[in-house]
Amino acid sequence: MGDDPVLYQIRVGCHLGPTLLTAFPAFVPEQQGAETVLTGLLPDTAALFGVLAQIEALRLDLLEVRRLAPAPAEPPPSNGDAP
Numbered sequence: 001m002g003d004d005p006v007l008y009q010i011r012v013g014c015h016l017g018p019t020l021l022t023a024f025p026a027f028v029p030e031q032q033g034a035e036t037v038l039t040g041l042l043p044d045t046a047a048l049f050g051v052l053a054q055i056e057a058l059r060l061d062l063l064e065v066r067r068l069a070p071a072p073a074e075p076p077p078s079n080g081d082a083p
Helices: 045-057
Strands: 006-012 028-032 035-042 062-067
Touching: 006 045, 035 045, 045 062
Parallel strands: none
Antiparallel strands: 006 035, 006 062, 028 035
């Protein structure tokens, strides 16, 4: 269970331009007004702490970190043998 990557959404209180976005290659950015929302998969907690350290080093205003629930798994296909 702990081996799967986790989907995170990180919100910072500024508009990140192309240069700053290069610091977060694992994330897809979305501009929402004056904020930027970064969404991406991270392999483990250490990677999350690394991203948070990068945000701190760049002196960005961290607003929110959210661990997103994984998409529900699809049920296995029915083989047609209904009871």
